Amino acid sequence: MDLRKTAEGVLAGVGGEDNVTSLVHCATRLRFVLKDKDKADAAVVKKVPGVITVAEAGGQFQVVIGDDVPDVFAEIGKISKVGPSAAGETKPAEDAPKANLFNRFISMISSIFTPVLWTLAGTGLLKAFLAASVTFGWLSTETSTYVVLNALSDAFINFLPLALAITAARYFKASEFTSLAIAGALVYPSITALVGAEGLTFFGIPFTMVSYVSSVIPIIIIVWLQSHAEKFLYAKLHSSVKRFLTPMIVVLVAVPLVFLVIGPISDILGGWLGSGIGWVFSTVPWLGGAIMGGLWQVFVIFGLHWGLVPLFQLEYQTTGQLLLVAPVFAAVLAQAAAVAGVWVRTRNKNMKALAAPATLSGFLAGITEPAIYGINLPLKRPFAFGIVGGAIGGALVAIGGVFSTAFVVPSGLALPALFGNGSMVWLAIGLAAAIVIPFLLTVLVGFKDPQEDETVAAEASDLDVASPLDGIVVPLAEVPDAAFAEGALGDGVAIVPSKGVLYAPFDGVVAAAFPTGHAVGLRSADGAEVLIHLGIDTVKLAGKHFTLKVEQGQTVAKGDVLVAFDLEAITAAGYDMTTPVIVTNGDRHEIMGDRAAGAITHGDALYFAVSVEPAATAQASA
Known part of the structure; x- marks a missing residue:
């Protein structure tokens, strides 16, 4: 991971340094408190290399990075003054918009x-x-x-x-x-x-x-x-x-x-x-265990698990034990087992390469965000299988009256916190169920295995990128958005359109088609990835004035219509329609030679993207 590029991209995507009130990080996430959340573009941040996904919860804009989050956090501190204030302040500024009471809590x-x-x-x-x-x-x-x-x-x-x-x-x-x-x-x-x-x-x-x-x-x-x-x-x-x-x-x-x-x-x-928790786990222990084991990872996704942390501590202070934590071990191990099933079953090399470290991270350290956001949740079924395994395993662990004697992050390494506390037989059965059930369901029932990314199998080659719009070509540095202007999201040029039609600039596959119609990502047969972002902040229109003509995964030919949009209406609404056309995988394709400038018609040559890998191979051979 290029820490500097990731830090710059994330900071630009949240609206720049001036839009950040404070920043802290937890195990896997950067947690921003923003002055104006509308200035943050989640779609842009998600495309930053090193970012797994984005979530908004508890009044925070959360960027999921994974195990490298402390390094990215430190890098942001090097390139800006963003972070906790001198006093460690993480509270929203006085003039920041007030979130609802629950989110503020x-x-x-x-x-x-x-x-x-x-x-x-x-x-x-x-x-x-x-x-x-x-x-x-x-x-x-x-x-x-x-x-x-x-x-x-x-x-x-x-x-x-x-x-x-x-x-x-x-x-x-x-x-x-x-x-x-x-x-x-x-x-x-x-x-x-x-x-x-x-x-x-x-x-x-x-x-x-x-x-x-x-x-x-x-x-x-x-x-x-x-x-x-x-x-x-x-x-x-x-x-x-x-x-x-x-x-x-x-x-x-x-x-x-x-x-x-x-x-x-x-x-x-x-x-x-404490008495209430004890009553639930003594009267209907399977229910309490099933809720904690089945829904814990759902709570994590929405950031709601923080609301349970004080309950853990109150239970420990009152009773000296943690009944609530024990079923969470099942929840964590179940998602790790589900991603292990993906590791075994998938034929997609990229997916297999991602599943391997995610499995180890989940089982050993209890860090499940890479598994959930990178694999299980996008594939849907593995995540559901993990919930099933976590619920069953959590119920069995709770039936055995198992509890923790220490405040730990549930993981394989932390299992000694449960040893000798309650029935070890039920603990073994519960954790075995939490691991075996989602693993077998994932391997045997399966999931829709993504098609092998052609960028992996095919040898990269050069690509002529044509203009997707009629209009005026301007340098990327003139785009009134820092994420694009500074090249954090990729290299390219921008076009100020004169007509409301977006065309395919080359033959390829629609890699991303935003429902709002404001952006389209294309992938060529040789692996070049190009993002076309129609206007600045136009995502706020929520699809108004845009008509998307394609869908994700669709094959298109050069000149096919991708999006029709009402240029006059969008401009009248106060939006700048300067449109970046950028290569997002610059590590594989680099723009070389002259780039178009001035007036241009769709289909005219825009720039030439040269494959990086063949050149590197040739140099190595020499």
Whole structure:
């Protein structure tokens, strides 16, 4: 992957640096908060090399990259000032459009938990291996070695309120160190020792001390209140004293408020939630397991899984175990098994090459986005088979009362978190079902295997690209869209059309036909791929004034009509009809020689694309 090209293409596709409020990344996705989501073109971003797909959820524009996402994120940071602000800010700007309440909640949870998730998962994995070592008798809990290993694997989740204090402060624009002071008081040793004690009072006000170890909700709520209190105090106090009086007053009020009100209420609600989860998994465990195992990957696609992360932590805080997580192992392994089935069955070399690493990534690391977006979801049946396997496997795992003792990312490597917790027989049966069912369904029932991409089998050759429009040819740099003008999406020229008909510039196959009619992608017999994008931002017309004459997969001849469009109506609506005509696989075909300029008629020579590979072969032979 060309990291620079991917970073430039993604940044241009989301509307440029000026349209980005903030950017963070999780395991596989770049998560943008945009000032104006209408300026982002998902179709353009999807075509950027290295991008698997695009999703919009939780008020975020999410670009799925896969395992290379940290490197692309870092590259974006090198070429721009995009990223979390100096304080790690990921909250939308004040002037940004307000999303609905649910999306804002998902965005908040994602922003607060994303920075701590991998450390939480990594230390959780250590704890899982430690628990397995004790279960199998490899290590005694009486040894000092165990004490050290237990401390380093358990400390982060034990003092989780401290970490969440920082990320919540960044999100709510509060003072991080004041938030840490509040969180520190919640888990202070002498305070923790008061849990369960009777007769506690604060200036005569009776209260019950609850445990804030590993807690989530109290610190998030109090930091939110802290952010408002700080704004008020900074505005009211004199500049000579507000710097030290503000944190003093905030801590003095906030900590007792948690002990007296927020903590007890959240403890009661958490207890109800934990009891509710326990009731479901004890009364109808198969139902809870089937829902989590079957629908988890659907939640991931829409970004809704972030809403469940606090529930996981609340369950762990209340019960010390994670019933909700166990069936998710089945969901993850089922999708990995489905893509393994594709790997075995497909005859498409490109698909097989993609399925191999996606299978390993899914089974070992629990990273399923490359499998889902790259293979299972486009092929439809494997994704459905994965849901079936996940639901059945999750139900069986839940019937066995299996639970996790650590917060881990469900994967093959994290299985020790489940060992010794519930019925290992049901765990084995459930995971076997989750793997075998989708694998066999994919291999035996099958799917519509994509035709072998001719760019793989055929030797590339040169291509004459004719003008697809009547009009005026202009340099690509003059296109009023950064993604095209900077060549991030490919090399070529642009045409300002004078008539509303788009013709095929060469013999080939329609590789992409957007339902809106605003863009068409063609592939020649020798593998050259050309994208013709009618106008700038015309996707917003949602097909109005465009009539698509072809469909994806259709064979066309040079001069065939691809799209008819009402040029006057589109122009009158305020859209620039400058049309880029670009070669998108420049690694295989490079534009050489003179390019047309000025007035042109459809069918006239536009440019000449020379195959790169034969030239490289000739040089190697020499």
